[in-house]
Amino acid sequence: MTLSSPVTVEGKRVYLTDNRGEVVCLDANGMANGNDGPFFDEAAHMTPPANSDAPPKPVPGADTRPEPLRPPADGKLLQPGPLDADIIWVCDLASVAGIWPHDGAHSSILIRGDHLYLNTATGVDNTHKRIRRPDAPSLVVLDKRTGRLVARDGEHIAPNIFHNTWSSPSLAQVEGSPLIFLGGGNGILYAFDALITSGPSPQMLRKVWQFDFDPDAPKTNVHKFNGNRREGPSNFYGMPVFKDDRIYAAGGGDLWWGKNEAWLKCIDATKKELDANKRLIWSYSLQKHVLSTPAIYNGMVFIADCGRKFHCVDAQNGTPYWTHEVEGEVWSSPLVADGKVYLGTRSGAFYIFAAEKQKTLLSRAQLGAPISGTATAANGVLYVATMTHLYALSL
Numbered sequence: 001m002t003l004s005s006p007v008t009v010e011g012k013r014v015y016l017t018d019n020r021g022e023v024v025c026l027d028a029n030g031m032a033n034g035n036d037g038p039f040f041d042e043a044a045h046m047t048p049p050a051n052s053d054a055p056p057k058p059v060p061g062a063d064t065r066p067e068p069l070r071p072p073a074d075g076k077l078l079q080p081g082p083l084d085a086d087i088i089w090v091c092d093l094a095s096v097a098g099i100w101p102h103d104g105a106h107s108s109i110l111i112r113g114d115h116l117y118l119n120t121a122t123g124v125d126n127t128h129k130r131i132r133r134p135d136a137p138s139l140v141v142l143d144k145r146t147g148r149l150v151a152r153d154g155e156h157i158a159p160n161i162f163h164n165t166w167s168s169p170s171l172a173q174v175e176g177s178p179l180i181f182l183g184g185g186n187g188i189l190y191a192f193d194a195l196i197t198s199g200p201s202p203q204m205l206r207k208v209w210q211f212d213f214d215p216d217a218p219k220t221n222v223h224k225f226n227g228n229r230r231e232g233p234s235n236f237y238g239m240p241v242f243k244d245d246r247i248y249a250a251g252g253g254d255l256w257w258g259k260n261e262a263w264l265k266c267i268d269a270t271k272k273e274l275d276a277n278k279r280l281i282w283s284y285s286l287q288k289h290v291l292s293t294p295a296i297y298n299g300m301v302f303i304a305d306c307g308r309k310f311h312c313v314d315a316q317n318g319t320p321y322w323t324h325e326v327e328g329e330v331w332s333s334p335l336v337a338d339g340k341v342y343l344g345t346r347s348g349a350f351y352i353f354a355a356e357k358q359k360t361l362l363s364r365a366q367l368g369a370p371i372s373g374t375a376t377a378a379n380g381v382l383y384v385a386t387m388t389h390l391y392a393l394s395l
Contacts, residue, residue: 006373008109013088015109015116015144021094021101023109023118023142027086035080039087046078091147093120097140097202100125100133108168108239110180115150115196116142117171117180123164128257129223134159139169139182139205141196151196153182154204161185162222162233163254172242174269179208181247181269183236186222187214189249189267208272211279213251213265225258232259238293238333243315245270246281250290250303262290264303264311266318282318286311293333293374295341297355302341304330310343310351312359322359326351328370337377338395342384344371350384367391 005017014026027036035042080086093099102123110117122136137152138161157165167183171194178194193206214234218225225232235258236251247269252262266281268274287307295302300321301313306329312321328347335342340362341353348367354360369386376383382393 004104004106004372006108008111010111010144013144015111017093017107017109017118017121019104021092021099021104021121023091023093023116023147025088025090025144025147027088029086030082031080031084031086032082034086036086036088039089042080042084042087043078045087045090046080046084089147091142091149093140096149097137097152098133099136100131102164106164106166106168110169110171111144112171112178112194114144116144117169117194118142119165119168119182121165122158123161123185124223128163128226131158131161138165138184139180139190139192140202141205148201150201151203151205153190153192153207155184155190155207155210157184157186157188160219160222160233162187162225162235163257164235167236168239170240170242172269174242174245175271177208179269180205181240181242183213183238183240183249183251185235186219187212187217187234187236187251189213189236189240189247191269191272209274209276209279211267211276213249213263215277227257229253229258229260234258234261237291241294241296242269243296246315248294248296248301248315250286250292250294250305252286252290255289255291255306260288262286262288262305264290264294264301264313264318266315284311284313284318284320289329291331295334295336297336297341300355300357302334302336302355304332304334304343306330308345310334310353312357321357324351324353324359324361331372333374335375335377337382342375342377342382344373344375344384344386346370346372348386350375 007016012028099120099122107118136158138157139153141151165185169182180192180194182190189211191208217233222233240249247267253259264284268279286305287309289306304310310324327349328345343351352363369388384391
């Protein structure tokens, strides 16, 4: 399994979720300035050479969590060098939080003060029809200094997770209170109080409100719809985005196992006592499946779907300004920077549009390999990663 979590950097610390269900804190300088500790067993996390013994193939229906990394066949541990990572601490969510990671871990980590907020990537086992950890949390909070688990949700989401917990949490100040938003693997959007108090750990996060993204979808015995492309539950892949007291979220049927329907919806984030049915401000139907996080700019919402269509929608009322047929499915999210919108596709096509209400395609390039991640802009440079290369482009 590959690493699919974007890293979060704060000062000299790098935080990520790895492909073994662990949260890892790294020294941004790596081993170049020595092994800072308190973690000193970096060798156990290093990949053995390609000629070492391969791990055994999984038995269908068995425990398919990744095997611990093993030393090479000669029994000697690998030795970290100056170009290797320096691990500060590791939190194994499987043992600490009781989760069952499916397809690795996917959360971008959110930092607030001394705390890290992240989804746990808990989900089904390899049969795709069974939840091995029905009591597992979907959202956890760790102490960023030590990796200690300090809080978790208590919403019992796991039994109704159709596939996995894909969506990363987001944070906003709403009516004077900091709220954490999470798109659950059960198709429910949650708002939690972000405040962490002192006391025994782990605390239970207080739910402020919830919103059923797909109220007509089945809510129980969800795994019987596995492989049904016409009906079934919804879930989220992208992050909920907050703007002007509204949440913009994209969700729908699961890409691999669910129905084709998908939507972009605008939801009222205020008034904790507001009836859930009254939170919906508008809904916009997408072409087919959606993995993207919406990008909001100057009264417009940009979103791409797996029906090979890119959309520019009015943020106020959900009416489309324009759409564009793109080459290939879109797993990444659009990025707005320097008055332009950047988007890559799984066919390797990379598009640049003007971030305007009238469609203007400025450029299209073929990068030769699938683009699954969102482009990143920093210091006048645009970074685009394909499955084989990393490109740096002048903005």
